[in-house]
Amino acid sequence: MTDQSVAAVSLTGVDKTFDAGRAGAVTALSGIDLAVAPGEFVSLIGPSGCGKSTLMRLVADLERPSAGTISVFGKSAHQARLDQDYGIAFQAAGLLPWRSVRANVELPLQVHGMGRAGRAARADELLELVGLAEFAGHRPDQLSGGMQQRVAIARALAERPRLLLMDEPFGALDEMTRERMQGELVRLSTQTGCAVIFVTHSIPEAVYLSDRVVVMSPRPGRISAVVPIELSDRNEDTREEPGFFAAVTAVREALRARASVELS
Amino acid sequence: MTIVLATRRILTPVLAGVLLLVFWQLVVDLRDIPGYLLPSPEAIGTQVRQNFSDILTASRASGTNALVGLLAGIALAVAAAVVAVWVPPVERLLTPLASAVSAMPIVALAPVLSIMFSATSDLPRRIVVAIVAFFPVFVTTVRGLTRIEQVHAELMRSYAVGGWTLTRLVRLPGAVPYLFTGIRVAASLAVISAVVAEYFGGLQNGLGSRITSAAANTAYARAWAYVVAAIGLGLVFYLAALAAERLASRGRVPIS
Numbered sequence A: 001m002t003d004q005s006v007a008a009v010s011l012t013g014v015d016k017t018f019d020a021g022r023a024g025a026v027t028a029l030s031g032i033d034l035a036v037a038p039g040e041f042v043s044l045i046g047p048s049g050c051g052k053s054t055l056m057r058l059v060a061d062l063e064r065p066s067a068g069t070i071s072v073f074g075k076s077a078h079q080a081r082l083d084q085d086y087g088i089a090f091q092a093a094g095l096l097p098w099r100s101v102r103a104n105v106e107l108p109l110q111v112h113g114m115g116r117a118g119r120a121a122r123a124d125e126l127l128e129l130v131g132l133a134e135f136a137g138h139r140p141d142q143l144s145g146g147m148q149q150r151v152a153i154a155r156a157l158a159e160r161p162r163l164l165l166m167d168e169p170f171g172a173l174d175e176m177t178r179e180r181m182q183g184e185l186v187r188l189s190t191q192t193g194c195a196v197i198f199v200t201h202s203i204p205e206a207v208y209l210s211d212r213v214v215v216m217s218p219r220p221g222r223i224s225a226v227v228p229i230e231l232s233d234r235n236e237d238t239r240e241e242p243g244f245f246a247a248v249t250a251v252r253e254a255l256r257a258r259a260s261v262e263l264s
Numbered sequence B: 001m002t003i004v005l006a007t008r009r010i011l012t013p014v015l016a017g018v019l020l021l022v023f024w025q026l027v028v029d030l031r032d033i034p035g036y037l038l039p040s041p042e043a044i045g046t047q048v049r050q051n052f053s054d055i056l057t058a059s060r061a062s063g064t065n066a067l068v069g070l071l072a073g074i075a076l077a078v079a080a081a082v083v084a085v086w087v088p089p090v091e092r093l094l095t096p097l098a099s100a101v102s103a104m105p106i107v108a109l110a111p112v113l114s115i116m117f118s119a120t121s122d123l124p125r126r127i128v129v130a131i132v133a134f135f136p137v138f139v140t141t142v143r144g145l146t147r148i149e150q151v152h153a154e155l156m157r158s159y160a161v162g163g164w165t166l167t168r169l170v171r172l173p174g175a176v177p178y179l180f181t182g183i184r185v186a187a188s189l190a191v192i193s194a195v196v197a198e199y200f201g202g203l204q205n206g207l208g209s210r211i212t213s214a215a216a217n218t219a220y221a222r223a224w225a226y227v228v229a230a231i232g233l234g235l236v237f238y239l240a241a242l243a244a245e246r247l248a249s250r251g252r253v254p255i256s
Ligand SMILES: Nc1ncnc2c1ncn2[C@@H]1O[C@H](COP(=O)(O)OP(=O)(O)O)[C@@H](O)[C@H]1O
Pocket: A018, A019, A020, A026, A027, A028, A046, A047, A048, A049, A050, A051, A052, A053, A054, A055, A221
């Protein structure tokens, strides 16, 4: 249905400078060129402060670039936001604590005027998808951190976006939950066919999830390497495959190469 | 565990109160303190029993004034807070004014208002209560409405909605616990100002007018009986507001 020749996301020569008051200006991103194909899963990895969140927020039109162009499905990032072309999940689940789990998932549908019955049906479907159907009537504070994050992901998927933006959504989870969530996310993204930009600190996580891993370096934030991941299929055994280790090593070396350049 | 804590929290003040009453009674009895200086709890208790039905009537009159004024003050404060947050100049004007006015003895307006309305009207007292209740509710509600979590703000921005949708779906529900904190403060003030406003004349139907008239007739124990009723009324308002606040902030991070 979608035009495969139009990139889901395309950044060309993007700079972002923050005015940091008396401290002067902070160059968060410099000379970013990146294209994400429809249905592609791309992770952004790099040390803290290298501009991963900023890059994602630029795509989401929560920040404006200082230079360069950003297009989302061939439109400006601003138009894409107005058209609701992406779903977003932040590091904090950010559920509204006074709403039930179901009402939280319904939020984007509600603000965009979908009827009550349609909303409820879609929310039930999404909660089924993230395995929380029986918690629909609970309040967010009755759920564990991992469950809250799954609600946030269901909410991000509510309007069937062709693009999913996720900023360290599993950052606060324990390792076990984290791996299970990664499995679910891979399943969701293949099932829905949406493109994903996924920010993470974790090398194995980036490798497990992605078609390509974008390695970033700080001061100023740049893309230092792009590592394509060629794993046929993700399942429980993927993390023990030689190909997985090879990819993890490749990403680690790309990260370290930058670090040693910095030291020298 | 929680039951133990709850009983301790209730039992301790009750026990302290009983001890205080016993001590008070003993002091009055043993030192032979004259009734016009300090009537004994026993004398006050007798007065409460003898005037019980009138105490109820007077409590109802003062309580109605406090409640009507409180509700009107809350409604006005919430409306003003929504406008203030929406129109920043209004907020810049009202918030300092609210702090200034809350430092003023607003009950002092009672005689002035009594002149403006007929002497048989409860309205001046209710207006005083509404004004007194307005400010704490306004201040806390503005605080609640402006304190929006960044992640919620950005989420709504990503949905490309703002204005009234943001206010209705995020700001107002988020401000509810703050509102109830304001109401808890306002509820106690409402009873105090409803009773004190009666000291300045006007209709002779509430606890305040009973206290002044009993005192004027040197019936000190009876005056104290109505004071006890006023304390009880204040406690009822406070506890109701406290319960409402607890209910409203279920599942939220407590407000410090
Ligand atoms: N709103 C802002 N104002 C000023 N500086 C900012 C702002 N947002 C991010 N920065 C700076 O930009 C740089 C990149 O930040 P960020 O994108 O959050 O990094 P990351 O997500 O990779 O940890 C950091 O130096 C950060 O301090």
